[in-house]
Amino acid sequence: MAYERKIGDTILSVDQISLAFGGVKALSNISFSVNQHEVFAIIGPNGAGKSSMLNCINGFYHPQEGTITFKGNTRRHVRPSEAAREGIARTFQNIALFKGMTTLDNIMTGRNTKMHKNIFWQALRFGPAEKEEMEHREVVERVIDFLEIEAIRKTPVGTLPYGLQKRVELGRALAAEPDLLLLDEPMAGMNLEEKQDMCRFILDVNDEFGTTIVLIEHDMGVVMDISDRVVVLDYGKKLADGTPDEVRSNQAVIDAYLGVAHDDAEE
């Protein structure tokens, strides 16, 4: 990459996380850490536990073992609303937008954790609540400009094409001004042009706002291009982590992806 970025200290570290659903081990003993301002990718074949990992980080799943440390705060279980308040925002593999609401309203919900005026003012939409609403509206408009979705501001998102929905979802996450942005397959199901746009947005977010990004992606070309570091999961276990080049030349990773030399292949 052409520009020089300053990678900071560890912002998120995942320590010995194990997660099981009944008898199915989704994650076993996973550890890695993510540095501030980094673009960090989690890759692996289907069912490797990538989404489960993300769900543990933002509190949807509660791992049975291990701890997650975010901004110096160590614990095993975190509630999703807590995670959001502490600065973790995310998008979903299958778009999870509020389909009946407009683009603007969807992105406004991203401001949820930043708005504090109490419910009685809000019910009246009066005084401080009115002013607050306006301030947050400004942030949201900046996000809309940034993602170049001005034209669909008032459109109910359920009617938008897939690629744009993905962009709105990113917008909602950005509106929270997160310190850590979790992207679950941000480019899945997109055509080449949409993928390029999304890549550009991700890099711009990282570059302009210094947001740390953890992403899951299947498109290896994209992953190797935009990530600073990569962790590889397979069947809930960690195979390797390191820079894209290190990972690319790792024998275990090559085996997993090409499906050879799996002596314990059980299926």
Place this chain on the structure above:
Amino acid sequence: MLFLLETVVSGLLAGVMYSLVALGFVLIFKASGIFNFAQGVFALFAGLALYDFIADDGWFYHMFGFVLPVWAGIIATMGVMIIVAWLVEFLVLRHLVNQEPIILFMSTIGLAYFLEGLGDTLFGSDVKPLDIGLPHGAVDFLLDDYNFYVEKLEIVAAVVAAVLVVVLAVFFQKTRIGRALRAVADDHQAALSVGISLRTIWVIVWSVSGFVALVAGIMWGSKSGIQFSLSLIALKALPVLILGGFTSVPGAIIGGLIIGVGEKVAEVYAGPFVGSAIENWFAYMLALAFLLFRPQGLFGEKIIERV
């Protein structure tokens, strides 16, 4: 002509009463996707509680030896409804997160019967005339000058409903909590991911619908006394919702008005030919027709599904 007008006006005003009940349904459905069968019982329960706080033959009077003034009684009743909302969340909803809608629906049926029984036990089952000082009788000048009968109480109900709708519409469309409510209704996971707490939202929405139930309870109670048949009137809200759309606040109002007017007009003009009692089934027939041709109702959000 004057007679037709009188019929329409009285239909409109009766419709407002349906709308008030339907509104409570819409609120909960909008915010949690739950069809709250207990909404009518909520209205009954709120009415009973209010009566008890302010009447001198109630439980409160026997216990403390005095009654509350009307305004304090209303506030106290609101407190009771908030406690009910909190208990519903704590004892029922919390344990049913991510369950099928039908299961949540069943739980509200249980809730309805429970509250009805509780109301009966606590307050007794006789009809209670609720009088909080709302005006009664005909609007005099219309009756004297034009021989046109309009009930004052129903005018009050119409004004109250109008104010309620405006406040709720603004609340839902323009505020953070309103947006959070709609967000929760749309997608639980996504709502959680932006830091919305489902529990808080549920308590808020059930409290708000408790408040609407209180208003409905007051209006119905002032009109025909607080009685257990109030919970049956809630069933009339069903066709109102089908007409207006389950997710639309204005829809609930307009649906209520259409049904109110339709009923009255049909009763008066078509009644003699089919042996009357049209009022009992007209609403349901209308709802059936709507289900066939416009299942999302007049104002409901169109169901968009991409395949």
